[in-house]
Amino acid sequence: MTKTDKWYRLSGPEGDVVLSTRIRLARNLNGLPFPAYMTVEQKESVVQKVRAALPQSPKLTLLELRNTQRIDALSMVERHLISPDFSRCADGTAVVLSDDESVSIMLCEEDHLRLQIMRPGLQLTEAFAAADELDTQLDEQLHFAFDDRLGYLTQCPTNLGNGMRASLMLHLPALEESGSIRQLANTVSKLGLTIRGCYGEGSRSEGHIYQLSNQVTLGITEQEAMDNLQNFAMQIVREERAARRKLAQDMRYQDNIWRALGILRYARSLSHQELLELTSHLRVGLSTEVLKGVAFTGDDLNALINDTQPATMMMLARQELEPVERDTARAVTVRERLAE
Amino acid sequence: MTKTDKWYRLSGPEGDVVLSTRIRLARNLNGLPFPAYMTVEQKESVVQKVRAALPQSPKLTLLELRNTQRIDALSMVERHLISPDFSRCADGTAVVLSDDESVSIMLCEEDHLRLQIMRPGLQLTEAFAAADELDTQLDEQLHFAFDDRLGYLTQCPTNLGNGMRASLMLHLPALEESGSIRQLANTVSKLGLTIRGCYGEGSRSEGHIYQLSNQVTLGITEQEAMDNLQNFAMQIVREERAARRKLAQDMRYQDNIWRALGILRYARSLSHQELLELTSHLRVGLSTEVLKGVAFTGDDLNALINDTQPATMMMLARQELEPVERDTARAVTVRERLAE
Numbered sequence: 001m002t003k004t005d006k007w008y009r010l011s012g013p014e015g016d017v018v019l020s021t022r023i024r025l026a027r028n029l030n031g032l033p034f035p036a037y038m039t040v041e042q043k044e045s046v047v048q049k050v051r052a053a054l055p056q057s058p059k060l061t062l063l064e065l066r067n068t069q070r071i072d073a074l075s076m077v078e079r080h081l082i083s084p085d086f087s088r089c090a091d092g093t094a095v096v097l098s099d100d101e102s103v104s105i106m107l108c109e110e111d112h113l114r115l116q117i118m119r120p121g122l123q124l125t126e127a128f129a130a131a132d133e134l135d136t137q138l139d140e141q142l143h144f145a146f147d148d149r150l151g152y153l154t155q156c157p158t159n160l161g162n163g164m165r166a167s168l169m170l171h172l173p174a175l176e177e178s179g180s181i182r183q184l185a186n187t188v189s190k191l192g193l194t195i196r197g198c199y200g201e202g203s204r205s206e207g208h209i210y211q212l213s214n215q216v217t218l219g220i221t222e223q224e225a226m227d228n229l230q231n232f233a234m235q236i237v238r239e240e241r242a243a244r245r246k247l248a249q250d251m252r253y254q255d256n257i258w259r260a261l262g263i264l265r266y267a268r269s270l271s272h273q274e275l276l277e278l279t280s281h282l283r284v285g286l287s288t289e290v291l292k293g294v295a296f297t298g299d300d301l302n303a304l305i306n307d308t309q310p311a312t313m314m315m316l317a318r319q320e321l322e323p324v325e326r327d328t329a330r331a332v333t334v335r336e337r338l339a340e
Numbered sequence: 341m342t343k344t345d346k347w348y349r350l351s352g353p354e355g356d357v358v359l360s361t362r363i364r365l366a367r368n369l370n371g372l373p374f375p376a377y378m379t380v381e382q383k384e385s386v387v388q389k390v391r392a393a394l395p396q397s398p399k400l401t402l403l404e405l406r407n408t409q410r411i412d413a414l415s416m417v418e419r420h421l422i423s424p425d426f427s428r429c430a431d432g433t434a435v436v437l438s439d440d441e442s443v444s445i446m447l448c449e450e451d452h453l454r455l456q457i458m459r460p461g462l463q464l465t466e467a468f469a470a471a472d473e474l475d476t477q478l479d480e481q482l483h484f485a486f487d488d489r490l491g492y493l494t495q496c497p498t499n500l501g502n503g504m505r506a507s508l509m510l511h512l513p514a515l516e517e518s519g520s521i522r523q524l525a526n527t528v529s530k531l532g533l534t535i536r537g538c539y540g541e542g543s544r545s546e547g548h549i550y551q552l553s554n555q556v557t558l559g560i561t562e563q564e565a566m567d568n569l570q571n572f573a574m575q576i577v578r579e580e581r582a583a584r585r586k587l588a589q590d591m592r593y594q595d596n597i598w599r600a601l602g603i604l605r606y607a608r609s610l611s612h613q614e615l616l617e618l619t620s621h622l623r624v625g626l627s628t629e630v631l632k633g634v635a636f637t638g639d640d641l642n643a644l645i646n647d648t649q650p651a652t653m654m655m656l657a658r659q660e661l662e663p664v665e666r667d668t669a670r671a672v673t674v675r676e677r678l679a680e
Contacts, residue, residue, distance in 0.1 A: 251668065255608040262606025268595040328591065 007102035008079075009303045012121015016287040016298065017237045019169040019209065021123045022080070023131040026154040026163040027113040027144045034155040035093075035108040043092025043108040050096065050107055053141035055134070058098045060105075065090040071320070074311030080118070082106055103134065110155050113138070120302075122233060124166055124226045131164075132222075151218065161218030166226055168233050173208035173280050174243030175236070177253075181210070184236065191232055192216035192225075207276025207305075212236070241287075248288035257285035261294070264334050269327040272309055275334065279305060296338055304337050347442035348419075349643050352461015356627040356638065357577045359509040359549065361463045362420070363471040366494040366503040367453040367484045374495040375448040383432030383448040390436065390447055393481030395474070398438045400445075405430040411660070414651030420458070422446055443474065450495050453478070460642075462573060464506055464566045471504075472562075491558065501558030506566050508573050513548035513620050514583030515576070517593075521550070524576065531572055532556035532565075547616025547645075552576070581627075588628035597625035601634070604674050609667040612649055615674065619645060636678055644677050 008020065028034065029049065032042060047064065054060050065073065065087075073087040081104040082095055089109075096105035106114040115138075117131040138144075145153040152163035159165070175181050188195050194215045197205045212233060214225040247253045260281035264270070270278075279301045285291030286298055307316060308330045314321050321329060348360065368374065369389065372382060387404065394400050405413065405427075413427040421444040422435055429449075436445035446454040455478075457471040478484075485493040492503035499505070515521045528535050534555045537545045552573060554565040587593045600621035604610070610618075619641045625631030626638055647656060648670045654661050661669060 251609060251664070255671075258606045258608050259603050262602035262604075263599050264602075266598045266602025266605075268598050269591060324591070331595075 005100050006303075006306075007100045007118050007120060008306055009299060010120045011297075011299050012119060012123055014234075014237050015121040016283070017171055017240045018122040018233065019120075019171055019302065021119045021121065021127045022165075022167040022169070023117045023124070023127040024165045024167070025113075025115040025131055025135055026111040026152065026159045026165075027115065027135070027138070027142075028153055028155075029112050029142055030145045032112065035110065035112065036155065038092075038108065040092040046112050047092065047094045047107050049142060050094075050105070050113065050138070053138055054096065055137040058103060058134075060096050060098055060103060062094050062096045062107075065093045065095065068095075071311050071314045075309070075315040078309035078312050079306065081116075083109060085109070103130070111159070113142075113144075120299075122168065122230070122237075124168075124230050128164075128166070128222060128226060158215075159217055161216075161220065162222045162225065164217060164222050164225060165213055166222075166229050167211050167213035168229065170210045170212055170233070170236060170240075171208060171280065171283055172210055172236070172240050173284050174247045175240050176205070176208050177247060178243050180239065180243070188212065188232070189215070191228060192220070193229060193232060206273060207280040209276070209280075244284055244288050247284065248290050253284075254290050257281045257290050261285070261291065261338070264338050265340070267331050267334070269324075270331045270334055271327055272305075272330065275308060275330065276305065294338075295340070300337060304334065308333055345440050346646075347440045347458050347460060348646055349639060350460045351637075351639050352459060352463055354574075354577050355461040356623070357511055357580045358462040358573065359460075359511055359642065361459045361461065361467045362505075362507040362509070363457045363464070363467040364505045364507070365453075365455040365471055365475055366451040366492065366499045366505075367455065367475070367478070367482075368493055368495075369452050369482055370485045372452065375450065375452065376495065378432075378448065380432040386452050387432065387434045387447050389482060390434075390445070390453065390478070393478055394436065395477040398443060398474075400436050400438055400443065402434055402436045402447075405433045405435065409655075411651050411654045415649070415655040418649035418652050419646065421456075423449060425449070443470070451499070453482075453484075460639075462508065462570070462577075464508075464570050468504075468506070468562060468566060498555075499557055501556075501560065502562045502565065504557060504562050504565065505553055506562075506569050507551050507553035508569065510550045510552055510573070510576060510580075511548060511620065511623055512550055512576070512580050513624050514587045515580050516545070516548045517587060518583050520579065520583065528552065528572070529555070531568060532560070533569060533572060546613060547620040549616070549620075584624055584628050587624065588630050593624075594630050597621045597630050601625070601631065601678070604678050605680070607671050607674070609664075610671045610674060611667055612645075612670065615648060615670065616645065634678075635680070640677060644674065648673055 029046060032046065035043065051062050076082045077084050077087050079101065081097065081101060086093065086106050086109045092108060094107045097103065102118045104116045115131055115134060117127045119127045147153055151161040154160055154163055172181060175184065185195050192215050193212060195210050195212045214229050260278040264278050282291065282301060283298055306312060310326055313326055313329060369386060372386065375383065391402050416422045417424050417427050419441065421437065421441060426433065426446055426449045432448060434447040437443065442458045444456045455471055455474060457467045459467040487493055491501040494500055494503055512521060515524065525535050532555050533552060535550050535552045554569050600618040604618050622631060622641060623638055646652060650666055653666055653669060
């Protein structure tokens with residue numbers, strides 16, 4: 001596993017504001033209860049069926065969660081490959097991953113299959129095309145439960161219909177600073193969209209990162225849902241950029257940006273929360289060209305944020321670390337990666 | 341006026357804790373009211389008498405305050421050459437300075453003469469010797485008012501007796517951090533000493549800098565007062581050093597020290613108050629060897645703190661600067677002086 005082959009180390013369109021695109025499809029097999037009502041044996045049978053149905057390309061690897069180290073599972077949560085709840089339900093469950101981690105399929109989470117495709121930047125069309133192709137390949141073998149009136153059958157009624165959730169991870173420091181973010185939250189619900197913190201429902205925004213996704217799945221095609229999301233996202237991108245240009249005129253904000261770099265380059269202890277806050281300033285500095293003469297890019301920041309998450313750090317270091325040790329080790333990594 | 345010839349750019353004994361030593365003598369001429377009750381003409385006559393009595397060595401320059409620019413006068417306050425009140429009373433008053441600013445004499449402040457000798461570090465004996473020599477030279481010409489029972493006559497009864505105030509500027513971040521400073525304040529009064537903020541009575545401590553001085557002047561010789569001060573100061577020095585060594589073991593405090601350096605090297609705007617707070621951490625870092633591989637010394641910090649005081653900055657820049665402009669210019673100076 002080299003550092004360069006992961007999807008989140010690559011740049012994407014509108015990457016100054018849209019950090020990543022995610023398409024998630026909820027699918028279920030016919031003739032079996034939903035996972036919440038399944039025995040371990042029934043879950044294992046789903047895993048076996050899916051294993052047999054996996055396409056040759058892209059190359060996919062199936063990991064049974066019971067054979068996965070706790071730290072590796074927690075790191076997968078941090079990398080948004082599996083959900084927090086799923087990481088705690090190891091019996092009979094499994095996850096399918098592509099080498100670049102742009103494809104993941106949770107087996108026997110809330111639904112039998114949760115297909116996920118990730119792309120850097122704003123790439124709804126590309127991500128959906130990849131999801132659709134994988135869905136079609138699997139459907140040929142597995143024959144997903146589908147109802148002419150309700151669409152794809154899912155455990156939770158809110159996923160009925162196309163069963164698709166398209167999400168964009170947005171970095172909105174300037175709209176947060178200007179207070180426009182609250183207004184935005186009111187607008188999105190009228191458009192059948194929802195906005196929330198970066199770890200999904202109920203989570204707080206950390207480092208000014210928000211997740212924008214479609215709310216409505218029934219009575220709407222995937223394309224309509226994505227067009228809706230794309231249009232609104234581009235409006236937010238334009239607003240965020242305008243707000244950043246304004247913010248970058250402010251001497252105090254410029255000062256904040258440079259101080260953030262100073263702290264990152266000198267601190268001997270850093271929590272991941274603080275790293276998110278400080279790198280948020282650096283992103284604005286890079287995109288507004290306040291930060292000049294630095295060697296790192298927004299992609300480097302993405303990789304840094306990923307690699308210094310608590311469980312991911314321990315996975316990469318191949319050892320358990322106490323929180324204090326992590327904060328120290330994180331500061332070392334940050335100093336190395338952001339060196340002059 | 342070169343940068344290297346000022347007393348405060350030189351190192352002194354115990355300079356890691358004792359920033360400077362000051363001896364001040366209050367003296368008055370016979371046959372004249374105290375300055376508070378003098379006419380401008382009477383004040384001018386005092387200035388003339390002192391001008392005629394100034395010794396050849398050390399070379400001293402007399403400046404009439406009415407001929408002094410407002411910014412220069414404010415800068416003299418910042419450099420502790422004159423008092424804040426004195427800077428506002430220009431009519432008939434004057435100040436006598438040596439080139440290195442280690443000697444200053446305020447004429448017609450609270451008393452007719454306020455002689456002051458400054459030295460870097462803990463140098464009570466040396467500073468008093470210089471003060472005593474100048475006092476003797478002036479007394480031969482001016483015949484200071486002296487009473488066998490009350491000693492030197494001064495406007496304020498608290499200065500009667502030897503008329504001497506010996507003060508030490510102490511940097512006590514570790515004793516402040518540990519909370520011992522409050523206990524210290526209780527102890528000093530029992531010893532006939534007083535401790536307060538660095539700009540004298542009623543002023544707050546900035547950057548963990550405190551002024552320790554003798555309180556009692558009547559019925560005690562200068563030597564007794566200084567011995568008392570010296571002994572107690574050395575006790576504080578030992579306690580502060582021990583507390584710093586303990587503090588320097590603390591990973592969080594080490595982190596603070598490095599962050600302070602990061603902010604100073606990267607900030608685009610710095611208030612003088614913040615500069616004092618941050619350089620306070622650097623001093624501890626230098627004296628405990630937490631900060632390694634840096635080119636600057638404690639003396640450089642002393643000079644930096646001096647040169648970036650609001651009025652002193654404007655005096656050196658030879659222009660008026662708004663507070664925001666000063667904060668920006670200060671950050672530029674700090675980045676230059678503390679560069680890697």
